[in-house]
Amino acid sequence: MPRRFEMLVFDWDGTLMDSAAAIAESLQAACRALDLPVPADADARYIIGLGLADAMRHVLPGLPEAEFPRVVDRYRLEFLRRDGGTTLFSGMADMIRELHDAGFLLGVATGKSRRGLDRALNDTGLLGYFHVTRCADEGFAKPHPGMLEAVLDSHNVSRSKALMIGDTTHDLEMARAADVAGLGVSYGAHERSALEALAPLALLHSPLELRQWLFEHA
Numbered sequence: 001m002p003r004r005f006e007m008l009v010f011d012w013d014g015t016l017m018d019s020a021a022a023i024a025e026s027l028q029a030a031c032r033a034l035d036l037p038v039p040a041d042a043d044a045r046y047i048i049g050l051g052l053a054d055a056m057r058h059v060l061p062g063l064p065e066a067e068f069p070r071v072v073d074r075y076r077l078e079f080l081r082r083d084g085g086t087t088l089f090s091g092m093a094d095m096i097r098e099l100h101d102a103g104f105l106l107g108v109a110t111g112k113s114r115r116g117l118d119r120a121l122n123d124t125g126l127l128g129y130f131h132v133t134r135c136a137d138e139g140f141a142k143p144h145p146g147m148l149e150a151v152l153d154s155h156n157v158s159r160s161k162a163l164m165i166g167d168t169t170h171d172l173e174m175a176r177a178a179d180v181a182g183l184g185v186s187y188g189a190h191e192r193s194a195l196e197a198l199a200p201l202a203l204l205h206s207p208l209e210l211r212q213w214l215f216e217h218a
Contacts, residue, residue, distance in 0.1 A: 005181075005218045007105040007131075007157045009148060011166035012112055014048055014188025016096070017120060019086040020167070023048050023189075026078035027059065034074055036060060048189040049111040049170040051141025088124055089187070089207040099214065100129045107151040108133040109164070109174070111142055131155060142170040145178035152180070163201075163218060165210070172198040185210055 014020040024044035031038045039059040047055035052075075056068045063071070100106055106129060110117055114135045121127040132154045140146035152162050164175035167188025172195065175182035184200035186192040187207065195203055202217075204210045 003104075003218070005104070005163045006161040007107055007152065007155065007163070008099060008214065008218060009107040009109050009151055009162060009164045009180075011049060011164075011168070011171045012108055012110040012117060012120065014167035015165060015171075015185055016088055016092050017086055017124075018089050020045060020048055020189040022079065022082040022086050026075055026082055027055075029078040030071055030074035031060070033078075034071060036063065036071065045189045046168075049142050049166070049168040051111055051136035052113075054141055055111075088126075091207050091211060093124060093126060095207070095211045095214070096126055096129050102215075104218070105132075105155055105157065106130045109142070109147045109151055109171075110134070111136045111170070113137045142168075143173035143177060145174055148174050148178040148180060152178075167195075169194050169198060172200055183210075183213070 010016055013023060024041060027044045028038050037060065043059050047058050052072050053068060056063065056071055060071065096106065108117065108130055112135055114137055117133060117135050132151050134147045134151050139150060148164060152159065159179045162180045163183055164171060164180050165183045165185065166172060167185045168190045172182040172184055176198065182198070182200045184195040184203040186195060186203055186205050192203065202213055204213055
């Protein structure tokens, strides 16, 4: 049977890596340490996947942009304190290796910084399995389509032969803007209802369901 997709593009945090809680807690801790309004859990999780500047605008709308670097630096410090406790979701490392061995082109499109993603790829042993990666500090951040378009263009993959997989509305909105099919997972940062509203090809509720869907339908 002909393969439906040539390239599978994954979000990182909340999709492959079980890090959504650590990101939200780090942002809240940074705001608390700097005597800034502390975002509620839902707001802290909403910004996962966005570039840091867009995230600051959302959770601290009254803060002058000149103050963003101070908050970002503190956030990074708080996240590094928690980062060692974050791991890939169960079965994800094997899934990525199996998809690679099956001949799929694999990509990452993430709101992480390049430094943060490279550290995560090295720490998880997955660096050699992705053909292309793109980060928020290398161009437009989600949900702008530029990040995803750059990933596809790097290997001349047509939009109809690519699939974007993510746990946030930002991922699915980026896919829609790039005219790429989107696949949602509900075990990460955003609520199931918000993901369903964007009508992904499917919405999977566990890493195991994701693996099964990809090998059966991709």
